[in-house]
Amino acid sequence: MPKIKKRRLGISIDMTPLVDITFLLLTFFMFTAKFKTEAESQQKFVIERPKSTADTSKIPDKDLAIIKIAIDTVAMDTSYYYEMVNPKDWQQVLASVKDLPEEMRTAVQLKVGLGLLEKLIRQTRIVNPRTRFAIDADRRIEYRWVEQLMDVMRRQHATVFNFVTDKEGG
Amino acid sequence: MGAADFGAGGKQPRQKRGSLAPKRKKKKRIGFRIDMTPLVDITFLLLTFFMLATRLSQPQVMEMSIPPEVTEVEVKESELLTLYIRGDGKIFYALGQQEPKEIPLSELQPLVVRENVRTESRLITALKVSPKAPYGRVIDVLDELNLAEIEITAQLAAKNIERKRRFALVPISEEERVKIGDLPENGNAQ
Numbered sequence: 001m002p003k004i005k006k007r008r009l010g011i012s013i014d015m016t017p018l019v020d021i022t023f024l025l026l027t028f029f030m031f032t033a034k035f036k037t038e039a040e041s042q043q044k045f046v047i048e049r050p051k052s053t054a055d056t057s058k059i060p061d062k063d064l065a066i067i068k069i070a071i072d073t074v075a076m077d078t079s080y081y082y083e084m085v086n087p088k089d090w091q092q093v094l095a096s097v098k099d100l101p102e103e104m105r106t107a108v109q110l111k112v113g114l115g116l117l118e119k120l121i122r123q124t125r126i127v128n129p130r131t132r133f134a135i136d137a138d139r140r141i142e143y144r145w146v147e148q149l150m151d152v153m154r155r156q157h158a159t160v161f162n163f164v165t166d167k168e169g170g
Numbered sequence: 171m172g173a174a175d176f177g178a179g180g181k182q183p184r185q186k187r188g189s190l191a192p193k194r195k196k197k198k199r200i201g202f203r204i205d206m207t208p209l210v211d212i213t214f215l216l217l218t219f220f221m222l223a224t225r226l227s228q229p230q231v232m233e234m235s236i237p238p239e240v241t242e243v244e245v246k247e248s249e250l251l252t253l254y255i256r257g258d259g260k261i262f263y264a265l266g267q268q269e270p271k272e273i274p275l276s277e278l279q280p281l282v283v284r285e286n287v288r289t290e291s292r293l294i295t296a297l298k299v300s301p302k303a304p305y306g307r308v309i310d311v312l313d314e315l316n317l318a319e320i321e322i323t324a325q326l327a328a329k330n331i332e333r334k335r336r337f338a339l340v341p342i343s344e345e346e347r348v349k350i351g352d353l354p355e356n357g358n359a360q
Contacts, residue, residue: 015206015207015210016206018210019206019210019213022210022213022214022217023213025217026213026216026217029221029224030216030220032224033220034224034228035223049229050305050306050310051309051313052230052232052309052312052313052316053313053317057230058229058230058231059228059230134231139304140304140305140306142303142305143255143300143301143302143303143304143308144301145305146305146308147299150236150339154236154237154239157238159235159236159237160234161233162231162233163231163232163233163234163312164229164231166229166230167230
């Protein structure tokens, strides 16, 4: 007589190790996550950064002023954008620049021409001389944009700056 | 051990309670289980969210410094290497007053290393970029020069020479643009 197999009803697997590992990974990703800044979520362009292989340093996250040169995805025009990481300094810089339209005073990122950019850089250096400058430019733009920017920076004695790049293959 | 002691101590009040209500005899719960499925569900959801939201490749920076003022410096002809980048991204090089010659990006690094070692670190490298050249190409060249620096430092260290980097981004002149065929008037002639 064959044995009648008992149907296995409601098996339960011990999920504890699974939960352990999942929580471990979750905590890791929660602590390492870096989210987009307010300025980044507002901007209407994507910067295709140039690639570099050399082991350069990471972008500093304090006292940093970023000058972006980007191609607008809608209007397809190239322009300079200026933003600062430190919100306190940024407010001071904005307050110190005269003849700025009211709606620009609350912005986190300004679309600027060379004239205004020069004023902003000058005020930035007055407000916080330790501010470091980073040029975050699209790799497709013509070099003259960068050249003109470097002329402006030379006039404001901001002679040390960083080019933002992406790691090759990363 | 400690836990066992604690358990024994915990029995004391229970017995007291038992004397007050003898009918309720509680079973000791050994190895009870909680259904962990909802917990796992939520945890995986959060895990996926954070994994996708994280930007893994942090941007890095390439430090650059420019001279505060444009000044004319007397340079020995044999110790000058000029690199040009044309509007279409082609790279040219010239030693001293030579005519610019085209060079692929991959051969730039050996050239820079060779010339720096030959002149024993006295070589001045000038980079002249056409205003129309794509910015990405400029970074490519700077990257190659940075990579060459490692090799140069190593080779010079073997000869006991200290490496001093001499590099400048120099504005390009009209004549030079004509020479490398960057200006349209001369584009057909060459």
